[in-house]
Amino acid sequence: MIARVRRLAKKRGNIVTGIGDDCAVLRVPPGHEALVTTDFSLEGVHFRREWHPAESVGHRCLARGLSDIAAMGGEPIAVFVSLALPQNLPQSWVNRFSKGLLQLADKISVSLAGGDTAQSRDGILADIVVVGSAPEGKAILRSGAQPGDGIYVSGELGGSSATLARMMENPKRKLNPRDFPAHFFPAPRLSLGSVLREKGLASAMIDISDGLSTDLDHICKESKVGAVLQKNAIPTATISKHKHEVDLRFALHGGEDYELLFTAPHQKRIPPRIAGISIIQIGQIAKGDKAFLRSDEGTFPLKPKGWEHFKSRK
Amino acid sequence: MIARVRRLAKKRGNIVTGIGDDCAVLRVPPGHEALVTTDFSLEGVHFRREWHPAESVGHRCLARGLSDIAAMGGEPIAVFVSLALPQNLPQSWVNRFSKGLLQLADKISVSLAGGDTAQSRDGILADIVVVGSAPEGKAILRSGAQPGDGIYVSGELGGSSATLARMMENPKRKLNPRDFPAHFFPAPRLSLGSVLREKGLASAMIDISDGLSTDLDHICKESKVGAVLQKNAIPTATISKHKHEVDLRFALHGGEDYELLFTAPHQKRIPPRIAGISIIQIGQIAKGDKAFLRSDEGTFPLKPKGWEHFKSRK
Numbered sequence A, B: 001m002i003a004r005v006r007r008l009a010k011k012r013g014n015i016v017t018g019i020g021d022d023c024a025v026l027r028v029p030p031g032h033e034a035l036v037t038t039d040f041s042l043e044g045v046h047f048r049r050e051w052h053p054a055e056s057v058g059h060r061c062l063a064r065g066l067s068d069i070a071a072m073g074g075e076p077i078a079v080f081v082s083l084a085l086p087q088n089l090p091q092s093w094v095n096r097f098s099k100g101l102l103q104l105a106d107k108i109s110v111s112l113a114g115g116d117t118a119q120s121r122d123g124i125l126a127d128i129v130v131v132g133s134a135p136e137g138k139a140i141l142r143s144g145a146q147p148g149d150g151i152y153v154s155g156e157l158g159g160s161s162a163t164l165a166r167m168m169e170n171p172k173r174k175l176n177p178r179d180f181p182a183h184f185f186p187a188p189r190l191s192l193g194s195v196l197r198e199k200g201l202a203s204a205m206i207d208i209s210d211g212l213s214t215d216l217d218h219i220c221k222e223s224k225v226g227a228v229l230q231k232n233a234i235p236t237a238t239i240s241k242h243k244h245e246v247d248l249r250f251a252l253h254g255g256e257d258y259e260l261l262f263t264a265p266h267q268k269r270i271p272p273r274i275a276g277i278s279i280i281q282i283g284q285i286a287k288g289d290k291a292f293l294r295s296d297e298g299t300f301p302l303k304p305k306g307w308e309h310f311k312s313r314k
Helices: A002-008 A054-070 A091-107 A159-169 A190-198 A212-223 A248-253 B002-008 B054-070 B091-107 B159-169 B190-198 B212-223 B248-253
Strands: A015-017 A024-026 A032-042 A075-086 A111-120 A125-135 A150-154 A204-207 A226-230 A260-264 A277-286 A291-295 A298-301 B015-017 B024-026 B032-042 B075-086 B111-120 B125-135 B150-154 B204-207 B226-230 B260-264 B277-286 B291-295 B298-301
Touching: A024 A075, A024 A111, A032 A054, A032 B075, A032 B111, A032 B125, A054 A075, A054 A091, A054 A125, A054 A190, A054 A204, A075 A091, A075 A190, A075 B032, A075 B125, A091 A111, A111 B032, A125 B032, A125 B075, A125 B125, A159 A248, A190 A260, A204 A212, A212 A226, A212 A248, A212 A260, A212 A291, B024 B075, B024 B111, B032 B054, B054 B075, B054 B091, B054 B125, B054 B190, B054 B204, B075 B091, B075 B190, B091 B111, B159 B248, B190 B260, B204 B212, B212 B226, B212 B248, B212 B260, B212 B291
Parallel strands: A075 A111, A226 A291, B075 B111, B226 B291
Antiparallel strands: A015 A024, A024 B032, A032 A125, A032 B024, A075 A125, A150 A260, A150 A277, A204 A260, A226 A277, A291 A298, B015 B024, B032 B125, B075 B125, B150 B260, B150 B277, B204 B260, B226 B277, B291 B298
16 A cells, blocks of 8 residues: 555655655745644544445545645645555555545645555554645634624535435435535535635634534634524535435534635625635624524524534444 | 543644644744654554553554654654544543653653544554654655665664563563563654754664664665675663563564664764764665675675564464
8 A cells, every 4th residue: 555655646846755754854835834634534433335435435534634724724735644454455445545535635736745554453444644834823723703703604514414314314225426526525625715814804714524513613612702693594505416405404513514614804805705615604703602593483502413423323 | 532632732832723723733943844754553563452551552652653753853843643442442541541642742842732533443543643843954864875884773672572572472471561661661762863963974864663674674775775784783682670682683673672773974973872872883885775684604685574563473
């Protein structure tokens, strides 16, 4: 695997030394800080071999890491992937995993600069590390939201978790990944994140990996604020060839959409599209420490329901 | 675990934002490049719960990563640890693992800046990432050795693998970790690596994690050179309270000593001790692409025997 990765990895601008030394040597642009994120992708937790083609597993594994860089308004520099693989895993699975991962890496011009491989006792385990950069002091944190700020999301929500729910309901039925890209091949919002950072539009930002209610709660906790969401404004995704609109609970609590959730001071004009992605205001930051959901029926507490992957069904 | 780590992690100079955001934000000193290394530590491969106290597993896990930074002549900035843990693992094991890891981190003043936790199907799996820095263009690579350069090692070799061999021969007998520090609590040679880089003494460097014969082969391959080692010069370790000298095969082929192996142009004077660690010349870089071992009996090819952890016995 390492040999294969080494062949496939290309030296690009900011990678001084890649695979083949004790460490990778990376150039962080002058006046920039380094961003580092690390995420596990585990068989049985984040994917199942019978549901997820290996290419999708590789793609999603990298997308998780890139999305964290996007959520800081950063630019990725290099990717490291460590794989623990069961002894009986076919080489073709690893090749297709690598293909999915490297195609996404290529698309956004980031290189694989290292990693590790080992044998696992049971199940596939990937740990992805993405190193990026942002101009000094300009990374968009979770802690900058102020009462009165608007709350915005990109794209549509709930598509990934609603797709997962379909597979859980009917585990035998194979879905065509091309009809469910939000789940199988999510696009990290790197350009959007960069634009928001360059134009100084966002006061706080996070990517929606755990679900809107949970990730909003992270912003509220780190910024020491509350929030009110407008139920009607929440952009629910459509999935499948038939463009089924997903249930609101997926948009509110489902994870792994990898859209960006951000806040902006009310005087900032947020365009309806940035970098080709629709942006919509879904609420407002308030004083306090709780989130609420407002609709015609009234205003109710919005509890972070978390995103448990397959845990609840195991 | 993350909550615990978050409490324990301290913000130090170069960590702008640690645990609690999408990415950690790190300051790489001006004029420096970033160094990144990632290493798995797997139960059954790198450690066994019945042989290794959890504190030792945590210490060794971090030592592996720090040793890679040392081998570049770098300084560590931040550590990230991702843990996949079986459901039935006692919390006390995790606490003791963290204690071992954080004690070493504290000793060398590096902070934990993030990570991930997840449930594993079977066995403990840790992935350690260490980010460090070195002045631009000054990291010591594996590829700089030239014919005529002297070959040097720090400390003594074979202590770690000879200890492992003892446990394998007699799996029921518990060793006292304090009597076998080279195996249970190895010290990464960060100060030595820094001095060699600052003084411009080393032309190539690697840490001995896979064993002298294998790591020398890495230098030869990356530098496109050969090597001749003097059998009598190789510093074999002594282990246990009784100071038993280990067999030469452990010093030649045993891994995980985490000493530094480096080359230096013949006109450089290498002191016999640097940063408190003894340094000894064990051979010379030659033309060609093979390594040899020379003794009174003659000169024989030195094949990289690798370091297979527990693989051969599984």
